Amino acid sequence: MINGVILYAIALVLLSISYTKxxxxxxxxxxxxxxxxxxxxxxxxxxxxxxxLSLSILxxxxxxxxxxxxxxxxxxxxxxxxxxxxLIPSFVVFPLGAALVHNGAGLPQVATLMSxxxxxxxxSIPMEQKMFGRSFxxxxxxxxxxxxxxxxxxxxxxxx
Amino acid sequence: MKEIKKYRFFILLVIGLIVLTFINREMGWKAFRxxxxxxxxxxxxxxxxxxxxxxxxxxxxxxxxxxYMGSESGFYGVLFSLLMGVVAAGPLYVAFPIAAxxxxxxxxxxxxxxxxxxxTTAKLPVLVYEFSSFGARFTLxxxxxxxxxxxxxxxxxxxxxxxxxxxxxxxxxxx
Numbered sequence: 001m002i003n004g005v006i007l008y009a010i011a012l013v014l015l016s017i018s019y020t021k022x023x024x025x026x027x028x029x030x031x032x033x034x035x036x037x038x039x040x041x042x043x044x045x046x047x048x049x050x051x052x053l054s055l056s057i058l059x060x061x062x063x064x065x066x067x068x069x070x071x072x073x074x075x076x077x078x079x080x081x082x083x084x085x086x087l088i089p090s091f092v093v094f095p096l097g098a099a100l101v102h103n104g105a106g107l108p109q110v111a112t113l114m115s116x117x118x119x120x121x122x123x124s125i126p127m128e129q130k131m132f133g134r135s136f137x138x139x140x141x142x143x144x145x146x147x148x149x150x151x152x153x154x155x156x157x158x159x160x
Numbered sequence: 161m162k163e164i165k166k167y168r169f170f171i172l173l174v175i176g177l178i179v180l181t182f183i184n185r186e187m188g189w190k191a192f193r194x195x196x197x198x199x200x201x202x203x204x205x206x207x208x209x210x211x212x213x214x215x216x217x218x219x220x221x222x223x224x225x226x227x228y229m230g231s232e233s234g235f236y237g238v239l240f241s242l243l244m245g246v247v248a249a250g251p252l253y254v255a256f257p258i259a260a261x262x263x264x265x266x267x268x269x270x271x272x273x274x275x276x277x278x279x280t281t282a283k284l285p286v287l288v289y290e291f292s293s294f295g296a297r298f299t300l301x302x303x304x305x306x307x308x309x310x311x312x313x314x315x316x317x318x319x320x321x322x323x324x325x326x327x328x329x330x331x332x333x334x335x
Binding site: 030044 | 166167169170173174176177180187188190191192193194195196198199201202204205206207208209210211212213214215217218219249250251252253256257259260263273276277280281283285286289290293294297298301302305306309310313317320321325326333
C-alpha cells in the first residue's frame with residue numbers, strides 16, 4: 001500500500017511538471033497510458049483470476065507434500081511445474097519458501113519453486129506475446145526456466 | 161464481438177471459478193477473495209507505472225535513449241537496465257509495458273532481456289525478504305548467477321531476434 005502511495009505521488013508530481021511545461025504533450029502521455037491500460041486490462045484480469053484460482057488450490061501443505069527433502073529430481077520437476085504456472089506476489093514468494101522449508105521441503109526444490117514463480121509466467125504469456133511476439137515470449141520463458149533449474153543445481157551442490 | 165474476444169481468457173476463467181465454487185464452496189470463495197485482493201494490488205501499481213511510461217514516451221528523445229540504452233551503449237546500458245530492474249515494484253506483468261516502450265525507443269534487445277531478468281531476480285524490496293529468510297549465501301548465489309545468466313541470454317537473444325520486428329507491436333496505440 002505504501003508503495004502505491006509513493007508511486008501515485010511521484011506520478012502526480014511528474015504529471016504536474018509536465019503539464020506546466022507542455023499541455024499537449026501531457027495530454028498525449030495520458031492518452032498513451034490510457035490506451036496501454038485498455039490494451040493490457042483483459043490479460044491482467046485473466047492473470048489475477050488465475051492467481052486466485054491457483055492459490056486456492058495450491059496450499060502450502062499441498063506443495064510441501066510434493067517437494068519433500070527426499071523428493072530428489074522429481075521434486076525439482078514438480079517445483080518447476082508448479083512455479084511456472086502459479087503466480088504469487090513477489091514479496092510473498094520468499095516467506096512462503098521459508099515456510100515450506102520449515103515444513104520439510106528440500107532446499108533445492110524450494111529454490112526452483114521460488115525462482116520459477118518469479119521468472120517464468122505461463123499465465124502471462126498471452127500478454128507477453130502481444131508485446132514482443134510469440135517467439136520472444138516463449139524463448140524468454142524457456143530461458144528463465146533453464147536459469148531456475150541451473151540455480152537449483154548450484155544450490156544443491158553448494159548448500160546441501 | 162471484438163471486445164468479447166479480448167476477454168476470452170478472463171471469461172473462461174470466470175466459468176472455471178463458478179465450476180470450482182459448485183464443487184467446493186470454500187475453495188471457490190477463497191479464490192474469489194484472492195482474486196479481489198490481486199485486482200486491488202494491480203490498481204495500486206499499474207496506473208502510475210503506465211503514466212511514467214506515457215511521460216517517458218513523450219518527453220525522452222529517441223536519440224537520448226539510444227545513447228544510454230541502445231545496443232552501443234555498453235556500460236551505461238547495463239547500469240540503467242540493472243537500476244530499473246532493481247528498484248522495481250510489482251510483478252513481471254508491470255515490466256512488460258516498460259520494456260516494450262524502451263524497445264520502441266531504441267533500447268538494445270540485450271538490455272531489455274537483462275532488464276526483465278533483473279526484475280525477476282534482483283528486485284530490492286524482495287531481496288530483503290530473501291536475505292532474511294535464506295541468508296546471505298543463498299541470496300548472493302541467486303542474484304549473482306541470475307544476473308550473469310540473463311546478461312548472456314541477452315547477448316544470445318540479440319543474435320536471434322530482429323529489433324525492427326519486435327518493435328512492430330505497439331501497445332500505446334489504440335487497438
